[in-house]
Amino acid sequence: MAELNRTGLYDLHVELGAKMVPFAGYDMPVQYPLGVMKEHLHCRAAAGLFDVSHMGQVILRPKSSDLADAALALETLVPVSVLGLKEGRQRYAFFTNDEGGILDDLMVANRGEHLFLVVNAACKAADIAHLKKHLSDTCDITEITDRALLALQGPQAEAVLADLAPGVAEMRFMDVAVLSSDFGDLWVSRSGYTGEDGFEISVANANAERFARALLVHDAVEPIGLGARDSLRLEAGLCLYGNDIDTATSPVEAALTWGIQKVRRTGGERAGGFPGAERILDELDNGTRRLRVGLRPEGRAPMRAGTQLFASEDAAQAIGEVTSGAFGPSIEGPMSMGYVTSEHAATGTTIYGEVRGKRLPATIAALPFRPSTYKR
Amino acid sequence: MKFTEEHEWLRVEDDVVVVGISEHAAEQLGDVVFVELPEEGTEVTKDEEVVVIESVKAASDILAPVDGEIVEVNEALVNNPALVNEDAQGDAWFFKMKVADMADLDEFMDEAAYKDFIA
DSSP states (O other), X not given: OOOOBOOTTHHHHHHTTOEXXXXXXXXXXXXXXXXXXXXXXXXXXXXEEEEOTTSEEEEEEETTSOHHHHHHHHHTTSSSOSTTOOTTBEEEEEEEOTTSOEXXXXXXXXOSSSEEEEEOGGGHHHHHHHHHHHHTTTEEEEEOOSEXXXXXXXXXXXXXXXXXXXXXXXXXXXXXXXXXXXXXXXXXXXXXXXXXXXXXXXXXXXXXXXXHHHHHTSTTEEEOOHHHHHHHHHHTTOOOBTTTBOTTSOTTTTTOGGGSOXXXXXXXXXXXXXXXXXXXXXXXXXXXXXXXXXEEESSSOOOOTTOEEESSSSOSSOOEEEEEEEEETTTTEEEEEEEEEGGGOSTTOEEEEEETTEEEEEEEEOSOSSOOOOOX | OXXXXXXXXXXXXXXXXXXXXXXHHHHHHOSEEEEEOXXXXXXXXXXXXXXXXXXXXXXXXXXXXXXXXXXXXXXXXXXXXXHHHHOTTTTOOOEEEEESOGGGGGGSEEHHHHHHHHO
């Protein structure tokens, strides 16, 4: 097996007693001594600190010095309005392929002179190659490797971070800013992947551990591992790339149509012009055979990824499959996400998941399972 | 108290054997969120799956340590699976069984041997 990469916070994780596991080529903390359940609940009650330095940070700089050129170039790879993204703002996007599948999901921020992208760890090499292959004529594409990325999430996140960088208090959900601090310039976005208000902070590797310690000094802050990160994002109804979305799922099937602005749809000023546009625009107008939905199993047994879904207790043919499933500590019950044929996708529909040979009832539920608390 | 290599503990109580999982096993599983118990009166054979445990991490099961009959199950675990993490070797027993041959228990480890086994 190839040697695992380490983030700049590896030694700190070990010192904090983390259990380390391989994840996307990195040796990452899956949980700390608090344990997955308490870490999850702590993040929702106070604040949780996550090391997400394994994710890719990429700068897209227009060769013309006109940011619109970079925005329009990126629009050839994503069905998202990048040109419409104002300076100091961030939005969710996804790279599509020619078949209309999803290559990766990402965040795009307009930082005035350039675009700043955050992509998934497992996809970052392919994403950067993809950007370089298609956008090199118009943009300089630089992977940022000398900065760590931390997420501070939860109701106390603002109060804690404001101690170190007061400017964060003025930011709204999906704002981005560069704030100076005792830890050098912090590239801050008011966002995250837990459904909580919170921040993602890019900090120079040289200052990352000192910065993390300064946050952990607060009683409100506990370090949170990948285990709780997964149950937090699932309660928030957010997709995990590789599980809930991949090259075989289109953004319309994945119920990510909210991420495709009107201007890129049929009849819009910049309609189409991204890979797989034919399929995706057709699906936006005419629907899809299957859809991503939330599922609340009855009882306490979780329906995990791979669970086959059926319309009735005795139907022979499956109508879909679970792609993520776990116990939701905050909703105090099992929750799943998966794909079902569109005629069974209406909220409130009862379907059945086959768990250990038994068909157990579950109800199609609206996502998120727990209302998000973003500061809009 | 005796221990199996499957990290179960067994305690003889009059003519029945009480079965649970070790503190070590509970710690490895992580927070338990779901427990499915067998029906009382079920005849089981050694190594048959009798209990399903789901933790925040994964599903696993408890095997029947010996041949016998399930005579009582701990319903408290169904409503409060977290009890497994709180008191694995006490209140969080899973089932009691009438054992066909008590001599079958002789092969299992005592606590000292089990501690060496997991060390």
